[in-house]
Amino acid sequence: MSDNEITHPLFAAVYDTAMPEETMLEPHRRYLVRNLSGDVLDLGAGTGTMFSYFEDATDRSNATFCAIEPDPHMLKQAKKKAEPLDLDIKLEKARAESLPYEDDSFDTVIAGIVFCTIQDVGAALDEVARVLRPGGEFRFLEHVHDDGLQGKVQSAINPAWKRAIGGCQLTRDTVAAFAGHDAFDAVEIEEVGIGVPPLKPFVRGQLRRRSPAHFWE
Template structure:
């Protein structure tokens, strides 16, 4: 198995804000416990169908990297947090896939139209300011017939939702913009993407505000020419 060297853009060296550094400091250790408790299997199942040229938006510190199959020809990882991009660079050193790390914004992806076979996102849409715009960008960069593989924590039922509404202002400050009460499904169904499958799961964590999960696939309508 041949390993690849990570390619990074010049903006990877940009200075992280205090909030970004703090989040990148505690998030990996917290989520590592969740991964061991079963989140890793959810990621594995989500990404098993990825193939061709793949874009992951909001790659974080790279928990998804070990789960991309050999059917992926090229992997582009977009991450706006410079501290996370540095962590990604180290994790990519032993990855057996051609991959590169880029700075970027999910609201304005710096790629041509219809340039990816698959776009993936894991626990990202809680923190984007404009989910509708970000989903429109996912649609734009996917090739016709291309798939969006999503994996997001969402607002729960009435009681849990009320709790999430209550804690969201604090959670946004502590977790670099994370909104516990994000209604991701509503945004997805209102987007130009077509939902092909969706499962309602539970994140294996004691934190009550992020346990409801939706995992599934949406498709850009049309066929590749």
């Protein structure tokens, strides 16, 4: 195993059981896939949770799907979930910080609870900007660092939490990183009333890739 390989076999084994899809996350995952068309990238497929949403929400005559996942244990489960679906998903083992795609390859990039585990958020955002076509959308659902006492608790338990929960970070100021990136304009960003401490608050939204000429305006 490479020193840089991401592998969390126990976390992968319990992930689907632990995630409250029907009770909490389903409407927000449907938000991520509404009106999808063109070339779509699932940035961090995990166990393939988004795949059934892609199948339900998309006219597959005008959409194509790619997905990446760096953890081989997660990737194995994602491949199994993809097999019975009426959906051709091209799955690759890769990291968000180094995407195996050409510039301007996608119309939409989707991140569903992904950036809490990405090691280099800035590099991953740069890659999202690179592979999105001008005018393309980056859609996300993420949990973020809270304020006040809850934020202090998150900071205190984060070292142990990230070791136990597959590298998940409780202290990411993800929204500021997204909104502050020169390649994107914010379409909408909103806090949603879901989550249970320490996984709270959650934020969802959409960014639009600016044309390269406007990056530094």
